[in-house]
Amino acid sequence: MFRAAVRLSVSGVRSLTRVQPGCQGALAARCYSHGKEETDEEFDARWVTYFNKPDIDAWELRKGMNTLIGYDLVPEPKILDAALRACRRLDDLASAIRILEAVKDKSGPHKAIYPYLVQELRPTLDELGISTPEELGIDKC
Amino acid sequence: MLRLTAARGGRLLARRPMAALTPVCSRASSHSDGEVSGSVDMSRPLYWNRLDTPLPDKAFKDVLNAEDTALKQKEKGPWGQLSKEEKIAIYRLAFQRTYPEMKQSTGEWKTVVGGIFIFLGLTGLVVIWQSLYVYPPRPRTFDDEWQARQLQRMLDMRVNPVEGFSAKWDYEKGQWK
Numbered sequence: 001m002f003r004a005a006v007r008l009s010v011s012g013v014r015s016l017t018r019v020q021p022g023c024q025g026a027l028a029a030r031c032y033s034h035g036k037e038e039t040d041e042e043f044d045a046r047w048v049t050y051f052n053k054p055d056i057d058a059w060e061l062r063k064g065m066n067t068l069i070g071y072d073l074v075p076e077p078k079i080l081d082a083a084l085r086a087c088r089r090l091d092d093l094a095s096a097i098r099i100l101e102a103v104k105d106k107s108g109p110h111k112a113i114y115p116y117l118v119q120e121l122r123p124t125l126d127e128l129g130i131s132t133p134e135e136l137g138i139d140k141c
Numbered sequence: 142m143l144r145l146t147a148a149r150g151g152r153l154l155a156r157r158p159m160a161a162l163t164p165v166c167s168r169a170s171s172h173s174d175g176e177v178s179g180s181v182d183m184s185r186p187l188y189w190n191r192l193d194t195p196l197p198d199k200a201f202k203d204v205l206n207a208e209d210t211a212l213k214q215k216e217k218g219p220w221g222q223l224s225k226e227e228k229i230a231i232y233r234l235a236f237q238r239t240y241p242e243m244k245q246s247t248g249e250w251k252t253v254v255g256g257i258f259i260f261l262g263l264t265g266l267v268v269i270w271q272s273l274y275v276y277p278p279r280p281r282t283f284d285d286e287w288q289a290r291q292l293q294r295m296l297d298m299r300v301n302p303v304e305g306f307s308a309k310w311d312y313e314k315g316q317w318k
Contacts, residue, residue: 062197065195066195070193088220093216093220093228094200094232094234095196095235098195098235102192102195128221129223131228136228136232138241139239139241140241141242
C-alpha cells in the first residue's frame with residue numbers, strides 16, 4: 001500500500017513539472033490560453049453595439065442587462081446610455097429605472113460612482129423623460 | 142413583549158409572516174419574495190427579486206385591469222408626459238420590490254436566536270428532570286470521608302513516588318510539599 005502511495009505521488013510530481021500553458025504574463029488580467037486580451041474600450045464598444053441594435057427585443061435587453069450586472073464592474077455611462085435607449089425602443093420605463101437602481105447597487109461602497117453616472121447620463125435621462133429612483137422617491141425604504 | 146413571543150411562535154409553527162411585525166416599507170406582505178404559496182409552475186417564465194439579476198423573465202403583475210392597461214398604453218408615448226405617480230405605478234407593475242426594499246433587513250435573526258434559546262431552555266429542563274428522576278443514587282466513593290481515606294491509602298502505597306503523586310507529599314512533616 002505504501003509502495004502504491006509512493007508511485008502515485010511520483011506520478012503527481014511528474015505532472016506538475018510539465019509546463020502549464022498560458023497565464024504567464026505579469027500584466028494579464030485574464031488567463032487566456034490563446035488570443036489577445038480584450039481592452040476596456042473593446043469591451044465597452046461591444047456592449048454599446050449590443051444595446052444599440054435597432055430591433056433589440058425584450059429578451060435580449062434582459063439577457064444583456066443581467067449578464068452585464070453579473071460582471072465585476074460598473075458599466076460605463078455609454079453602455080448604460082445605449083441600454084436606456086433600448087428600453088425606450090421597447091417602451092419599457094420600469095426596466096430603465098431598474099437599470100439605474102442596479103448600477104447604484106453595483107457600485108457597492110463607492111458612493112461617488114452613481115452620482116457620476118447620473119451626471120453623465122443627465123442629457124439622456126432628460127431627453128427620454130426617465131426619472132431616477134431618487135426623483136421618484138423609491139430610493140428610500 | 143407578549144406579541145413578539147407569539148409572533149416567534151407563529152413563525153416556528155406556521156410559515157406565514159405576521160404582517161404587523163414586518164418592517165415599514167414592506168409591500169404585499171402576505172407573499173414573501175414574489176413567491177406564490179403552494180407550488181410554482183417552473184415551466185413558465187418566473188418573476189424574482191434579485192439584486193444580481195435586475196430584470197426577471199416576466200413582470201410582477203401580468204394580469205392587468207383596465208386602469209393598468211391604459212397606463213401601459215401611455216407608456217408607449219413620451220415618458221416626459223407621465224407624472225411621478227404614474228411612473229411609480231409603471232415600476233410597481235413590473236417589479237414587486239425596489240432595490241432598497243430587497244436589501245432591507247428582515248429581523249429573521251431574532252427568530253433564529255429566539256428559537257435557539259427556546260430549544261436550549263427546553264433541553265435544560267430535560268437535563269434537570271433527568272438528573273432528578275433518571276440518575277441512579279450517588280456512589281459512596283464521592284463522599285468526602287471516602288475520598289480522604291482513598292487519598293491516605295494512595296500515600297500509604299506510595300503511588301508515583303518519584304515524580305508524581307507521592308513525590309509531592311512530605312512524609313516527615315505529614316503535609317504536602
